[in-house]
Amino acid sequence: MTTAPTTGPIVARTVEVDDPGPLLSALPGPAAHAWVTGGEGIVGWGEAARFETAGPDRFDTAARWWSEVAADAKVLDEVGLPGTGLVAFSSFAFSDGPSTSRLVVPAVVVGSRDGRFWRTTVDGVDGDVAPVPVSAPQTVAWGDGATTPEDWRAAIGWVRNAIATGDLDKVVLALDQVATADAPVDARWLLQGLAERYPSCWAFAVDGLVGATPELLVRRSGELAESRVLAGTVRANGDEGDRALLDSEKDQLEHRYAVDSLVAGFAAHCKNVRAGDPYLLRLANVVHLATDVRARVADDASLLELAGALHPTAAVGGTPTRAAMRAIGKLERSDRGRYAGPVGWVDSTGDGELGLALRCAQLDGRTARLWAGCGIVGDSDPEAEAAEARAKFEPVRAALTRAL
Numbered sequence: 001m002t003t004a005p006t007t008g009p010i011v012a013r014t015v016e017v018d019d020p021g022p023l024l025s026a027l028p029g030p031a032a033h034a035w036v037t038g039g040e041g042i043v044g045w046g047e048a049a050r051f052e053t054a055g056p057d058r059f060d061t062a063a064r065w066w067s068e069v070a071a072d073a074k075v076l077d078e079v080g081l082p083g084t085g086l087v088a089f090s091s092f093a094f095s096d097g098p099s100t101s102r103l104v105v106p107a108v109v110v111g112s113r114d115g116r117f118w119r120t121t122v123d124g125v126d127g128d129v130a131p132v133p134v135s136a137p138q139t140v141a142w143g144d145g146a147t148t149p150e151d152w153r154a155a156i157g158w159v160r161n162a163i164a165t166g167d168l169d170k171v172v173l174a175l176d177q178v179a180t181a182d183a184p185v186d187a188r189w190l191l192q193g194l195a196e197r198y199p200s201c202w203a204f205a206v207d208g209l210v211g212a213t214p215e216l217l218v219r220r221s222g223e224l225a226e227s228r229v230l231a232g233t234v235r236a237n238g239d240e241g242d243r244a245l246l247d248s249e250k251d252q253l254e255h256r257y258a259v260d261s262l263v264a265g266f267a268a269h270c271k272n273v274r275a276g277d278p279y280l281l282r283l284a285n286v287v288h289l290a291t292d293v294r295a296r297v298a299d300d301a302s303l304l305e306l307a308g309a310l311h312p313t314a315a316v317g318g319t320p321t322r323a324a325m326r327a328i329g330k331l332e333r334s335d336r337g338r339y340a341g342p343v344g345w346v347d348s349t350g351d352g353e354l355g356l357a358l359r360c361a362q363l364d365g366r367t368a369r370l371w372a373g374c375g376i377v378g379d380s381d382p383e384a385e386a387a388e389a390r391a392k393f394e395p396v397r398a399a400l401t402r403a404l
């Protein structure tokens with residue numbers, strides 16, 4: 001566990017500013033943090049404080065650190081909208097393994113909502129970054145990741161057998177790909193490409209994990225907790241695909257496991273948990289079955305505490321949870337890192353938004369590791385799952401290579 005580099009209580013000041021233009025274009029360099037949907041949200045850079053942790057208690061330890069920082073902080077906020085005041089960009093590991101989860105308080109945050117714009121700075125922390133133009137890769141070479149398509153098909157077979165013998169109901173299996181560019185990949189290049197083609201998704205970047213997710217694990221606004229669960233997917237191909245999804249018992253079952261797990265997770269902290277009816281969420285690459293869930297927070301649990309109770313839902317893990325997580329650990333050839341973990345932002349009152357880190361890449365110099373996962377149930381067809389995985393890789397692949 002590490003904390004740095006606060007030297008005393010944080011003083012955060014939010015002031016209203018003129019329209020700064022597109023938020024993602026306000027980011028001065030590739031070390032970028034972002035949470036943007038439909039052109040609104042927050043972007044940040046520089047660093048006023050950081051907390052890193054790992055293991056099964058990661059949500060609790062992060063929640064405790066953040067509540068102490070927030071309690072000590074002085075927040076001078078003349079705007080008072082979601083994303084103003086003191087915020088930490090947040091990104092959690094998928095599993096209880098050694099991958100690092102982190103909260104980062106940027107030196108500068110610029111935000112926009114409902115035609116209002118703001119800038120938050122932390123006293124005594126230099127947020128001046130010499131602007132560096134966004135760079136596009138000139139070449140990108142693609143390779144398999146740790147789990148090859150062949151490994152993945154074999155794993156689907158293993159899961160289908162385990163389901164047939166009654167040990168499991170659903171497992172979300174992921175595979176990875178690695179892109180190697182000619183120069184370090186600029187997070188802003190990916191963010192801008194993703195936000196352009198997927199404006200209704202949440203484009204995110206936290207410490208080099210960059211993507212655009214359509215799935216909201218939890219948003220807390222005071223007593224209101226909200227979520228958008230996705231499970232059940234086909235490639236976008238017009239009405240035919242839409243009907244196939246709505247009429248598919250296999251997809252409806254896969255979806256129900258995910259909704260049930262989210263509702264059960266909310267029960268620990270919330271009252272009046274209400275799930276709507278499933279609907280179709282249409283994106284440029286795929287169509288998902290989606291359900292919106294609302295609940296009332298009954299015990300003052302913060303966003304990070306709620307996330308600890310909810311993660312991993314069966315949208316990214318499986319059913320039953322523990323057995324599915326064991327299967328993922330055994331069948332996937334490398335740790336997921338922060339892919340499929342909660343990602344977003346939290347403020348000093350414990351409000352904020354966390355999506356699931358999907359349709360994303362982990363940037364590391366010239367390489368980008370991408371993942372795509374599919375929910376496997378007893379009736380899953382390996383060919384159809386492979387087509388679904390290819391469709392889920394598409395957003396990041398296309399954003400990365402759009403200038404080539």
Ligand SMILES: C=C(O[C@@H]1C=C(C(=O)O)C=C[C@H]1O)C(=O)O
Nearest residue numbers: 230231232233315372373374375
């Ligand atoms: C795991 C991913 O997506 C999840 C799995 C889905 C499915 O199996 O239908 C749909 C949306 C997400 O909950 C991914 O995109 O990598």
